[in-house]
Structures are given as structure tokens and as C-alpha cells.
Amino acid sequence: MSxxxxxxxxxxxxxxxxASLFGRVIxxxxxxxxxxxxxxxxxxxxxxxxxxxFGQLFWRQNRVVPFYYSVNPALLSAxxxxxxxxxxxxxxxxxxxxxxxxxxxxxxxxxxxxxLLAEDQDAAWAKQLLDRYVQNAGSPLDALRVAINAPRQSxxxxxxxxxxxxxxxQRLKDLHVEGTPDPRLASLFEGPLASGKTPHLITGxxxxxxxxxxxxxxxxxxxxxxxxxxxxxxxxxxxxxxGAEGAVPHLLVxxxxxxxxxxxxxxxxxxxKKHPDDKDFWNAYVREIMQGTLSLSWSAAMKTFFPGxxxxxxxxAVTRKIYHTAEPLSxxxxxxxxxxxxxxxxxxxxxxxxxxxxxxxxxxxxxxxxRVLRDTIECLYMREILGKSPHDQEQYFLExxxxxxxxxxxxxxxxxxxxxxxxxxAQCLEQIGKNLRxxxxxxxxxxxxxxxxxxxAMEHSKGMGNAIYVSxxxxxxxxxxxxxxxxxxxxxxxxxxxxxxxxxxxAAGRGWGIKLMxxxxxxxxxxxxPRGTRTVLIKNLGTSAGVQKEDTANRE
Amino acid sequence: xxxxYINDMGAVSLEQTSEQLLGKGMKKLIxxxxxxxxxxxxxxxxFTGMVQKTLDHNSRLCFTNMKKVHRDVFEMVGLIKHVKIxxxxxxxxxxxxxxx
Numbered sequence: 001m002s003x004x005x006x007x008x009x010x011x012x013x014x015x016x017x018x019a020s021l022f023g024r025v026i027x028x029x030x031x032x033x034x035x036x037x038x039x040x041x042x043x044x045x046x047x048x049x050x051x052x053x054f055g056q057l058f059w060r061q062n063r064v065v066p067f068y069y070s071v072n073p074a075l076l077s078a079x080x081x082x083x084x085x086x087x088x089x090x091x092x093x094x095x096x097x098x099x100x101x102x103x104x105x106x107x108x109x110x111x112x113x114x115x116l117l118a119e120d121q122d123a124a125w126a127k128q129l130l131d132r133y134v135q136n137a138g139s140p141l142d143a144l145r146v147a148i149n150a151p152r153q154s155x156x157x158x159x160x161x162x163x164x165x166x167x168x169x170q171r172l173k174d175l176h177v178e179g180t181p182d183p184r185l186a187s188l189f190e191g192p193l194a195s196g197k198t199p200h201l202i203t204g205x206x207x208x209x210x211x212x213x214x215x216x217x218x219x220x221x222x223x224x225x226x227x228x229x230x231x232x233x234x235x236x237x238x239x240x241x242x243g244a245e246g247a248v249p250h251l252l253v254x255x256x257x258x259x260x261x262x263x264x265x266x267x268x269x270x271x272x273k274k275h276p277d278d279k280d281f282w283n284a285y286v287r288e289i290m291q292g293t294l295s296l297s298w299s300a301a302m303k304t305f306f307p308g309x310x311x312x313x314x315x316x317a318v319t320r321k322i323y324h325t326a327e328p329l330s331x332x333x334x335x336x337x338x339x340x341x342x343x344x345x346x347x348x349x350x351x352x353x354x355x356x357x358x359x360x361x362x363x364x365x366x367x368x369x370x371r372v373l374r375d376t377i378e379c380l381y382m383r384e385i386l387g388k389s390p391h392d393q394e395q396y397f398l399e400x401x402x403x404x405x406x407x408x409x410x411x412x413x414x415x416x417x418x419x420x421x422x423x424x425x426a427q428c429l430e431q432i433g434k435n436l437r438x439x440x441x442x443x444x445x446x447x448x449x450x451x452x453x454x455x456x457a458m459e460h461s462k463g464m465g466n467a468i469y470v471s472x473x474x475x476x477x478x479x480x481x482x483x484x485x486x487x488x489x490x491x492x493x494x495x496x497x498x499x500x501x502x503x504x505x506x507a508a509g510r511g512w513g514i515k516l517m518x519x520x521x522x523x524x525x526x527x528x529x530p531r532g533t534r535t536v537l538i539k540n541l542g543t544s545a546g547v548q549k550e551d552t553a554n555r556e
Numbered sequence: 557x558x559x560x561y562i563n564d565m566g567a568v569s570l571e572q573t574s575e576q577l578l579g580k581g582m583k584k585l586i587x588x589x590x591x592x593x594x595x596x597x598x599x600x601x602x603f604t605g606m607v608q609k610t611l612d613h614n615s616r617l618c619f620t621n622m623k624k625v626h627r628d629v630f631e632m633v634g635l636i637k638h639v640k641i642x643x644x645x646x647x648x649x650x651x652x653x654x655x656x
Binding site for chain 1: 561563594595596597598600601623625628629632633
């Protein structure tokens with residue numbers, strides 16, 4: 001693995017997260033640090049964050065040894081993994097001693113060479129570790145145990161704690177002794193993970209890591225997407241690095257969802273021109289989802305989870321069906337729609353869920369928020385199932401995406417959690433309505449719904465956050481308001497609906513809040529997000545929810 | 557005449573005023589919504605109590621100058637059937653005079 005780029009590359013919008021992680025692992029010198037999982041979707045920057053953290057720990061302090069390891073899928077037999085893990089740990093540990101950067105990159109080091117190096121550096125503890133490993137080499141399980149515990153042994157022997165940073169941790173579920181993956185082998189990490197002197201920060205496929213028993217109970221630290229400013233700065237830096245000048249259209253930046261990987265792919269693709277304009281960037285985006293690095297990345301993920309062509313075609317069709325269905329789908333419904341057995345449907349959605357193509361909550365499956373992934377899947381579906389030509393695909397996406405940029409309007413507001421701040425959101429909505437000449441009744445209804453949602457967000461955050469994030473977007477014939485806040489107990493598992501505090505509801509009529517939202521918005525969605533929970537209110541402009549929902553209200 | 561945002565604070569003062577009037581034996585109350593901008597469910601629940609007390613006192617309550625959305629809100633929680641709604645205060649007064 002190369003660390004050379006880490007010190008040079010600018011790292012946008014992530015300094016707070018980096019400082020927080022740095023502060024967290026540095027607690028190891030008091031024996032108080034706790035292990036955690038960095039979670040977030042593919043491309044959000046988990047690996048980069050881990051590498052940046054390694055760089056800071058390596059160069060900017062002398063109290064905690066950093067060790068970075070990315071699990072190699074080619075080295076998952078117990079002997080190969082344990083040897084590689086031990087050698088790399090010792091290289092990083094000894095490199096830290098004298099800040100010898102060259103040692104970090106020495107990929108071909110042998111056990112004998114390391115022994116000599118340990119002797120040269122008077123690191124008797126390292127020599128003992130290597131000797132113990134060699135003595136146990138005949139027993140793959142014992143050798144694995146020695147390697148996995150090496151950071152902890154070194155911390156005990158030298159008093160110097162170790163921050164273990166492991167990328168692609170989920171691959172460890174495929175560790176094996178005799179060719180058959182044995183998920184129990186990863187549980188050998190349990191001891192080191194629990195030690196306050198060897199905090200492990202692990203990352204990789206968040207869903208798969210969540211399913212591993214060894215990491216299931218670890219604290220999860222969500223990696224946030226780039227904000228608008230961070231995304232713009234990163235885009236500018238990427239353009240500059242390619243010797244190009246231009247500005248990525250704001251709507252495209254938003255479409256990319258603050259995902260640094262997506263942004264890099266699109267900007268690099270647009271840099272075929274030295275002065276790309278808006279249309280060039282949108283064209284680059286369409287190229288990327290059709291056949292670029294971005295498309296390849298998701299296709300590879302699909303192939304990993306569905307190696308066979310037939311399984312992949314089914315998975316693609318199921319994913320698209322879920323993306324195009326407004327309500328969440330159960331396994332039974334998917335089985336029925338595609339004439340699959342329940343078990344085949346179950347295996348397919350489980351793999352799609354683990355791969356990050358769909359979300360699974362409360363026994364049903366729904367689309368991810370990632371618009372780029374949805375476009376990529378649409379593209380794959382058009383190509384592999386419908387057999388559409390590249391020209392047809394390109395036309396479809398340009399027609400779908402380009403008009404949107406002409407008509408979409410979006411406002412983002414951050415409200416402090418103080419009394420009556422919900423009125424700011426309501427007033428904002430009123431002004432948007434005036435600016436866009438929207439129907440007053442429609443805006444009035446959405447104002448009431450937004451007020452209730454903001455109050456709900458404040459009630460359910462239970463002091464966990466100090467802000468509510470409100471977005472109001474008008475695209476074509478649709479007004480969407482989303483209200484997001486911290487708070488883990490917002491949604492009832494069985495129903496997918498928000499918790500209603502019964503006592504509070506009795507005391508102050510709060511039980512009506514959800515009814516009001518549903519009465520005045522055409523669609524109400526409750527979602528879990530890295531920040532906490534989000535309520536999305538959707539109003540189809542030009543329809544009258546008051547009239548349409550009369551019957552519903554009477555039934556309630 | 558309530559104003560602005562009818563939440564817990566706004567509605568409580570309205571409730572207190574109505575209680576005072578009902579306590580003095582007033583049988584006809586008019587609430588003018590002309591200056592009401594927003595109502596939330598906390599305010600709404602206090603209105604529910606107010607309507608209940610009016611019924612307990614065998615009094616009559618009229619709402620006037622309501623925006624459609626506010627009317628919808630009251631309708632949703634079933635309060636509309638316990639109050640009379642008029643376009644403005646003049647109409648409400650005519651109604652009350654007709655009842656005398």
C-alpha cells in the first residue's frame with residue numbers, strides 16, 4: 001500500500017472528522033480508547049479517512065503507534081494472512097520508532113530480514129514475537145492467533161499503545177484454514193478489539209461488517225458525505241490537477257450526493273476538455289454511469305455478489321423493481337413478481353442488501369438514496385436486460401437529467417434546536433411558494449406538515465443533536481421537504497413509523513402530528529440516516545391533498 | 557382574537573380568556589382567526605379543551621376568518637362539528653342574533 005499521496009493530497013471537508021478520530025485513538029495512551037467501525041456507503045471516503053488518520057498519527061505524535069492494514073482478498077488462508085499481517089505490523093511498528101518512511105513501503109520483507117532489523121533496533125520484544133510466530137507456524141490457527149495479537153503484545157511489552165486501522169475488514173469472514181471460509185476465525189480479533197491499549201478502527205463494506213459477530217456490537221461512526229462547499233473545493237482541486245478550468249454545475253454536485261469517489265470520476269472524465277461547461281460535465285456523468293470507472297466499480301460489486309450471469313440478471317431486475325416501486329417490498333412479493341422460490345428471492349435480496357444496492361428495514365426492502373447508483377443500475381438494466389444501444393442509453397439519461405437542472409430549486413436550512421425555530425422553516429416555505437408562484441393552499445398545507453415534522457424531530461432527538469437540517473426542493477411538479485435530525489429511537493421497528501410518546505401525546509395532542517403530516521403531504525417517508533432520522537414530505541404540485549385525502553381523514 | 561403562531565403559549569392565553577368569559581356566564585364566543593398564521597398540534601389540543609369547556613357550559617362557539625388549511629386542521633381532529641364557522645365576525649353576530 002502506498003502512503004505517499006496522503007501527505008500531499010488535500011483532504012476536503014473532513015478535518016473535523018479526522019480530528020475527532022485522532023482524539024479518539026490517542027486515548028489509547030491512557031488505556032481508554034475504544035474500537036469502532038467507520039461506516040458509510042461505497043466511495044464516501046472511509047479508506048481515505050483511515051489513511052489520513054494513519055498519516056497524522058505517524059507524523060504528528062509519538063504516543064500511539066499507528067498500524068494500517070488493508071485485507072487482501074488473495075491472502076485469506078490463515079498462514080498467508082497471519083504472515084502478512086505480522087510482517088506489516090512489525091514494519092509499521094519499527095518504522096514509527098525512527099519515523100522511517102521507507103519501511104512502510106517495504107512490501108517484500110521476509111521474517112528473517114525482520115528478525116535482523118529487530119535486532120538492529122534493539123527491539124527484543126519484536127524478535128520474541130517473530131520467534132513465537134515461527135515456532136507456531138506449523139499450526140495455522142496458533143500462528144493466526146500470534147499475528148492478530150501482535151499489536152496487543154507489543155503494547156504490553158513496550159508500553160506503547162497501537163492504533164490498528166483495518167480496511168476491508170469484512171473480507172476476514174472468508175479467512176480459512178483448509179480452503180473453506182470459516183467466519184469464526186475473525187472472532188480471534190475479539191480480544192485485541194476489546195483492549196483499551198489497542199483500539200481498532202475498522203472499515204469496509206458497512207453492511208457486511210454489521211453482520212459479523214466480532215464487530216456487530218462495536219460503536220459505529222458514520223462518515224459524512226462532502227458538504228456543498230467541500231464538494232466544490234474538491235472539484236476545483238481535481239480540475240486544477242488535470243490542468244482544466246471550470247465549475248461543476250451545482251445540481252450535478254448535489255446529484256452526486258457528496259460522494260468523493262463519484263465526484264472524482266465525473267470531474268476526471270470531464271477534463272477531456274480544458275474548459276468543460278455545464279453540458280460537458282453532464283455528458284461526463286452519463287459516460288461514467290454507462291461505461292466509466294464509476295460504472296465498473298458498481299458492476300464489479302454486482303459480479304462479486306452474483307458471479308453467475310443468470311443470478312446477476314435476476315439481481316439486476318429485482319434491484320430495478322425495488323428502485324421503481326414507491327413502497328418497500330417484502331421478499332414474498334419479490335418472489336411472486338419474478339416467479340422465484342421464497343428461498344431464491346431471499347438469497348437474492350440478502351446479497352443485494354449486503355452489497356449495498358438496497359436497504360433492508362423491518363423485513364422489507366427499499367431503494368437506497370444514492371441517485372448515482374440508481375442511475376447506474378438503470379443503465380446496466382437497459383444494457384443487459386433490455387439490450388438498448390449505447391446511443392439510446394445516452395439519450396435517455398441526457399433527457400432525464402438535463403431538464404431537471406433547468407427547473408429544480410433547492411434550499412437547505414440548518415435550524416438550531418430552540419423554541420419555535422420550526423417557524424423559520426415554515427416562513428422559508430412561504431417565500432419559496434411566493435417566488436415560484438405556487439398555490440397558497442398547497443404551501444399552507446406543507447407549512448403545517450413541516451412545523452409538525454420539525455417539532456417531532458426536536459422531541460425525538462432527545463438532546464443528541466443541536467440542529468435540524470431542513471431541505472426544500474421543487475423539481476418539476478413535485479415539492480419535497482426533508483427534515484433530518486439526530487435521534488436513535490424515532491422509528492418503531494414493526495411499523496416503520498415514528499415513535500409516538502404516548503404520555504406526551506395524551507398530554508398535549510402530539511399524537512395528531514403524524515396524521516397531520518399524512519393529511520397534508522401526498523407522501524410521507526421515514527428514513528434512518530447516518531445523522532439520525534429523516535422525514536420526507538412530498539407534495540405533488542397541482543393536486544389538492546385536502547380533497548384527495550378527504551376519505552382517508554374520515555377513516556382515521 | 558388570537559395572533560400569529562397558535563402553539564402551547566398562544567393557545568393557553570386564548571384558553572384562559574375563554575375560561576374567564578365562560579366563568580362570567582357568557583354563552584356566545586367568537587374566535588377570529590384573521591391574524592392566525594400557523595397552528596400546531598399542541599395548540600390544537602388546547603383548542604380541544606376549550607371546545608369541551610364551552611360545551612360543558614352550554615355555550616356556543618363560532619370561528620371566523622379561517623384559512624382553508626386551518627379549517628382542514630380542525631376538521632381532521634373532529635372539532636368542526638362542535639363549532640360554527642363563518643366567513644367573518646359580522647356573519648357570526650347575525651347567527652347569534654338569530655338564536656336569541
